[in-house]
Amino acid sequence: MNPAVELQNVWFAYDNHLAVEDVSLTIEQGEFVGLIGPNGSGKTTLLRLILGLERPDRGTVRLFGESARSFEDGERIGHVSQHATDRGAAMPVTVREVVSMGRFARVGRGRMREADHQVVDEALATVDLTELSDRRLDRLSGGQRQRAYIARALASEADLLALDEPTVGVDATSRDEFYSLLSRLHHDGLTILLIEHDIEVITRHVDTVACINRELHYHGDSVSFLESEALSEAYGESHGIIHHDHP
């Protein structure tokens, strides 16, 4: 089985500003990886390189064994970008319509068939939005809206779910429910790559973390990460950013 994501010696700069330096990282299919690092450490850039939205200056990015540049199987990847929660605020569409959009990629120019509607229904049920499926997206809470975007990715039967700080602006209870949902999806075999700025939250929920600060400082199990030098290497000595909002 090809890895879901394979970065080899990847470099990327914005004009003269080096954002990603010589990063090599492999994410196997079925892994749930938290991508962490201080503000401005290159997390979003790395995600964009993985998704083929940016091209590396040097090095290679492969998705499911294919070059990210030529990877055309867009529906295999579900991407929930940063602040997706506020973007939906202006969209005059219902939850079901948004989730169905995920299905269109699979259906192509044809009409949605009964089986496609069923996939949409299942995706809505998985994220617990069946009851709200006819509600407009702008009438949902941030957490509910985020779940609608996950359902859209599920409806497209994505093999990789990539999320950029999905719980920004979401309250602690909804955030925990959100992570429980991701855990369930992970146990069902979905590969998940998630950017999260809160180290305490991420290490509580994922098995594997990748920590970058331009360079990759750590990739491995989250428990060992907290005990490793990599934490202070990447964050400096002032990593008092670990929140303990759960006793």
Ligand code: ADP
């Ligand atoms: P993170 O997601 O970890 O906060 P980013 O990947 O957004 O980090 O940014 C990495 C670095 O690249 C930062 O120093 C940021 O200021 C810079 N950067 C990000 N996007 C751009 C851009 N479009 N143009 C120039 N510099 C950018």
